[in-house]
Amino acid sequence: MILVVAEQRQGVLNRASSEAIAAAQALGGGMPIKVVVLGESVGGLAQELARTDVAEVLVAEHGALGTYTPDAFTMAVQSIIAATTPVFVVLAHTYQARDFAPMLAARLKTTLVTDVIGITGSGAGATFTRPMFQGKLVATVRPKASGPCIVTFQIGAFRADAVRMGSGAPVTKIDVTIDAGAIRQKPEAPFQEAKQAVDLGQAERIVAVGRGIKSQEHLPLVQKLATAMGAEVAASRPICDNGWLPMERQVGSSGQTVAPKLYVALGISGAIQHLVGMKGSRTIVAINKDRDAPIFEVADYGIIGDLFEIVPALISELEKK
Amino acid sequence: MKIAVCIKQVPTREWQPRLNDAKTWIREQDAAFEMNEPDAYALEESLRLREKHSGEVVVCAAGPARIQQVLREALARGADRALHVEDDRLAASDASVTAEALAAAMADEKFDLVLTGLQSDDQGHAQTGVILAERLGIPHSTIVMEVQVSGNDVRIKRELEGGWFQWIAMPLPALLTIQSGINQLRYATLKGIMAAKKKEIKKVAMPAGLQAGQEIVSLALPTRSKQTRLIEGSPAQAAQDLVKRLREEARVL
Numbered sequence: 001m002i003l004v005v006a007e008q009r010q011g012v013l014n015r016a017s018s019e020a021i022a023a024a025q026a027l028g029g030g031m032p033i034k035v036v037v038l039g040e041s042v043g044g045l046a047q048e049l050a051r052t053d054v055a056e057v058l059v060a061e062h063g064a065l066g067t068y069t070p071d072a073f074t075m076a077v078q079s080i081i082a083a084t085t086p087v088f089v090v091l092a093h094t095y096q097a098r099d100f101a102p103m104l105a106a107r108l109k110t111t112l113v114t115d116v117i118g119i120t121g122s123g124a125g126a127t128f129t130r131p132m133f134q135g136k137l138v139a140t141v142r143p144k145a146s147g148p149c150i151v152t153f154q155i156g157a158f159r160a161d162a163v164r165m166g167s168g169a170p171v172t173k174i175d176v177t178i179d180a181g182a183i184r185q186k187p188e189a190p191f192q193e194a195k196q197a198v199d200l201g202q203a204e205r206i207v208a209v210g211r212g213i214k215s216q217e218h219l220p221l222v223q224k225l226a227t228a229m230g231a232e233v234a235a236s237r238p239i240c241d242n243g244w245l246p247m248e249r250q251v252g253s254s255g256q257t258v259a260p261k262l263y264v265a266l267g268i269s270g271a272i273q274h275l276v277g278m279k280g281s282r283t284i285v286a287i288n289k290d291r292d293a294p295i296f297e298v299a300d301y302g303i304i305g306d307l308f309e310i311v312p313a314l315i316s317e318l319e320k321k
Numbered sequence: 322m323k324i325a326v327c328i329k330q331v332p333t334r335e336w337q338p339r340l341n342d343a344k345t346w347i348r349e350q351d352a353a354f355e356m357n358e359p360d361a362y363a364l365e366e367s368l369r370l371r372e373k374h375s376g377e378v379v380v381c382a383a384g385p386a387r388i389q390q391v392l393r394e395a396l397a398r399g400a401d402r403a404l405h406v407e408d409d410r411l412a413a414s415d416a417s418v419t420a421e422a423l424a425a426a427m428a429d430e431k432f433d434l435v436l437t438g439l440q441s442d443d444q445g446h447a448q449t450g451v452i453l454a455e456r457l458g459i460p461h462s463t464i465v466m467e468v469q470v471s472g473n474d475v476r477i478k479r480e481l482e483g484g485w486f487q488w489i490a491m492p493l494p495a496l497l498t499i500q501s502g503i504n505q506l507r508y509a510t511l512k513g514i515m516a517a518k519k520k521e522i523k524k525v526a527m528p529a530g531l532q533a534g535q536e537i538v539s540l541a542l543p544t545r546s547k548q549t550r551l552i553e554g555s556p557a558q559a560a561q562d563l564v565k566r567l568r569e570e571a572r573v574l
Contacts, residue, residue: 094482127538130445140539142535229574241502254484261573262567262573284547303551317557
């Protein structure tokens with residue numbers, strides 16, 4: 001049996017939960033799939049999940065699961081695993097899964113394979129592919145757990161619209177054991193830092209800049225190219241970490257997800273945290289001096305060379321009448 | 322306050338991947354190494370907390386002899402002393418083995434706060450810190466962007482996806498995994514480098530009988546999901562060709 005742990009926030013299912021179900025279906029090997037959704041009052045979401053081709057949807061409701069904490073979620077999922085004895089526990093590789101899945105694996109003394117992008121074989125003998133070395137290499141790993149193997153799948157590795165739909169799975173309530181006194185984290189309400197002044201999600205074209213720009217004083221060159229293309233300026237995380245551009249212009253897992261008609265990546269190596277935020281763009285151009293940079297894996301057009309020579313040439317070409 | 326910061330040594334960003342003959346790990350002799358970037362931010366945060374609350378910063382790492390380089394660097398930036406769990410098998414160990422090795426060396430120190438980077442730039446499991454917290458029996462939070470210590474509690478700002486954040490409080494001792502960009506890094510001064518030579522690096526043996534949770538069957542270069550059209554020529558020629566293709570082929574300009 002495969003147990004999928006769906007994720008919700010404030011009564012809305014995370015899209016990545018559908019991806020996790022699609023991954024579990026691919027992993028299947030004839031094993032039945034059960035999906036569990038956890039929260040204070042999440043019965044409504046169960047109906048949504050029950051439309052997928054799974055054996056059963058489990059609803060785990062508890063007052064201590066209203067606001068996420070790693071301690072409460074670990075205790076809850078641990079008790080669900082004890083009751084259902086799955087071979088695999090599948091989650092999407094979200095910030096929430098990153099927070100509690102390693103704790104769960106440590107408690108169960110079992111294996112956690114994270115950030116998985118592919119499955120070889122199926123069922124108990126399956127091996128998993130995952131990026132290593134910032135995406136410069138891909139590893140095939142074999143879990144060695146004796147207990148249930150926990151696997152988190154990278155966002156976008158399996159498509160939500162690839163989920164096989166079913167004819168209405170039964171929905172069952174499941175009891176969870178949580179020792180409220182053992183919850184050590186006291187969470188406050190989530191918030192957004194500032195009102196976003198720019199909505200990169202609406203931009204038709206984006207010129208994004210990464211470490212290759214070297215210093216803040218070169219940013220006007222990027223802005224000039226963006227203007228010539230009718231594009232918004234965006235950046236990878238290190239540029240915003242340095243304060244060279246505001247955080248709201250950051251594309252990637254911790255910033256915005258974009259899918260413009262044209263995405264031009266200047267001096268961006270293409271760490272996976274960046275790729276997940278832009279690989280849905282229709283046409284991707286990469287300009288980078290390193291021909292092995294992972295950005296070229298998703299690029300439609302590539303120029304290998306010095307952006308300080310190529311960008312001025314592009315600007316003058318675009319400004320030609 | 323007694324603060325531990327766990328760091329890892331990883332190949333540099335400029336490193337071009339080369340594999341060993343068995344294709345199960347990298348050719349280490351070709352690689353240059355540096356401090357894992359999120360760990361550098363964790364180190365900086367620990368130094369700032371010491372400046373504010375006084376106490377001690379102990380840098381901890383598990384790996385082969387080569388990792389002395391990053392331990393010395395951390396001492397040069399201001400850490401007070403170092404713990405080194407030394408074993409060649411820790412060069413390519415998975416997160417659970419690394420965490421168990423660190424936990425064994427750190428348990429008796431009774432740290433008030435343990436910081437580490439949110440993930441490593443080599444294997445990237447994003448697990449070591451959380452497993453370490455569990456083995457030390459202390460609460461944790463991950464992907465931390467601000468740390469406020471007051472009395473016996475720590476209040477942290479955790480990054481959520483898509484520009485959202487959340488404040489979370491928990492009692493000390495606690496473990497936090499630090500996100501890159503939480504602060505501005507300092508670099509070692511000449512005085513710091515000289516002082517580091519006199520600081521202690523305590524070597525600890527890896528505990529026996531640690532079992533990996535997973536094994537690397539093979540490593541390979543990634544296959545491309547798209548066929549990239551590489552545009553050649555001088556900058557002017559390449560620019561002309563690219564603009565033409567974006568206008569006429571892709572029709573996005």
